[in-house]
Amino acid sequence: MSGGSHTPQHVFVGDIQGCADEFDELLARLGDSFGDEFVLHSVGDLVNRGPDNLRVLERMRELVAAGRGHHVLGNHEIALISVILGIRTLGERDTIGDVLESAEAPDWLEWLRGRPLVESGELPGQVYVTVHASVAPHWSAEDCVERGQAAAARLAGADLDDVRAFLAAPAAQAAADSERDALGRLVSCRSIRGEAWSSKEPLEADSEPWHRAWQRQAHDYGVVYGHWARQGLYLAPGLRGLDTGCVHHGRGRDGHLTAWLPAGDRPFDVPEPTLWQVPARRRYYPY
Numbered sequence: 001m002s003g004g005s006h007t008p009q010h011v012f013v014g015d016i017q018g019c020a021d022e023f024d025e026l027l028a029r030l031g032d033s034f035g036d037e038f039v040l041h042s043v044g045d046l047v048n049r050g051p052d053n054l055r056v057l058e059r060m061r062e063l064v065a066a067g068r069g070h071h072v073l074g075n076h077e078i079a080l081i082s083v084i085l086g087i088r089t090l091g092e093r094d095t096i097g098d099v100l101e102s103a104e105a106p107d108w109l110e111w112l113r114g115r116p117l118v119e120s121g122e123l124p125g126q127v128y129v130t131v132h133a134s135v136a137p138h139w140s141a142e143d144c145v146e147r148g149q150a151a152a153a154r155l156a157g158a159d160l161d162d163v164r165a166f167l168a169a170p171a172a173q174a175a176a177d178s179e180r181d182a183l184g185r186l187v188s189c190r191s192i193r194g195e196a197w198s199s200k201e202p203l204e205a206d207s208e209p210w211h212r213a214w215q216r217q218a219h220d221y222g223v224v225y226g227h228w229a230r231q232g233l234y235l236a237p238g239l240r241g242l243d244t245g246c247v248h249h250g251r252g253r254d255g256h257l258t259a260w261l262p263a264g265d266r267p268f269d270v271p272e273p274t275l276w277q278v279p280a281r282r283r284y285y286p287y
Contacts, residue, residue: 008037008068010123012130013259014242015043015226017076018050018095022246022257022278023059029276030259036068041119043226044074044132044187047096049247050284054098057108070119072148073155074132074227075187075199077112078167084109085160087168093285113156113163117186118148125266126222133227134189134197137213141221147182154179190228201230211239222268224260233258233275238268249280256280 011030016023030038040063047053063069080096082088084105090096099108119130120141129135129144139147154166166180174180184197191202192210202208211234214223219238226243228234232253234241242258249255256277263274 006037008039009034009261010039010041011259011261012041012043012224012240012242014244014257015045015074015229015246016050016056016257017045017247018047018053018056019246019257019280019284020050020052020055020059021281023056025278026257026259026276027059029278036066038068040069041130041224042069042071043130043224043242044072045076045226045243046071046074047080047099048076049093049095051095052098053096054102057099061111070130071115072119072130072132073112073115073117073152073187077115078183078187081109081112081155082167085164085167087164095285115152116148117152117155117183118144120145123222123262123267124264126268127220128222128224128268130224132187133199133225134185134210135214135223136185136197137192137210137217140219147179148186151179151183151186155183188227190231211236211241215239229255235271235273240268240273244277246278246280247284250283254279 042060046056046060060069060071064071079088080099083090083100099105121128127141129141135144155163157163169177169180174184188199189197189210191198191200191207192213193207222238224240228241229243229245229248231241233244240260242260244258245255246257256279259276261274261276264270
């Protein structure tokens with residue numbers, strides 16, 4: 001099905017993390033159903049923990065170049081950038097060696113540094129933003145875009161020493177730098193305590209999931225995000241949390257690669273939305 005004039009199907013996919021076989025299966029199913037008339041939106045974390053990061057990156061880059069893909073940076077892309085720049089060392093569970101050892105590693109660095117931190121658009125009746133981890137509870141959709149663009153500009157700067165300083169800022173300095181703080185919130189946050197945020201889960205009495213506080217603000221836009229595999233699929237009015245832990249298969253439950261196919265008017269309000277799930281092929285790393 002190609003060459004038509006109708007609106008392409010939008011598809012939002014959760015964290016892939018190097019699970020290239022599952023990603024290829026999803027793309028094949030989309031191709032069978034929609035031909036080239038779909039647009040894929042990735043919530044980030046294309047890489048790490050899984051076995052084939054290069055294949056995932058290549059597939060996503062092809063879609064972006066063709067105008068049929070959108071990708072926002074996740075914390076694992078930030079980690080990959082940091083390793084290539086020499087400000088982070090590999091951890092024992094990192095599996096990004098295929099990217100680091102490829103002749104194209106410098107090119108991947110530049111491509112990733114040019115990716116956005118926030119993608120925005122409009123589905124029927126509803127504005128949305130796609131981020132990897134979270135938005136601040138009080139941010140409007142316009143705030144999300146503005147904060148994301150400012151932080152992304154720092155990340156994409158021409159002076160790599162400035163980029164290294166931006167990414168390697170100590171915690172106190174990062175908290176005082178609004179753009180560095182926005183970067184951390186967009187790619188790493190899970191819980192909040194007042195105005196402060198944390199990548200940790202909300203285990204203490206005075207902390208809560210970021211999205212709970214966001215919902216109290218009664219925003220008029222939707223948020224698609226990933227990052228929180230232990231929370232798993234999260235569907236609520238205005239929210240689509242799509243990290244269902246494909247790469248974490250066997251870590252207490254089965255993992256899946258999940259895609260959301262919005263349909264109808266005000267798709268963020270649909271209580272039982274259309275989801276496609278590709279089961280993880282195997283357990284990818286020991287925990």
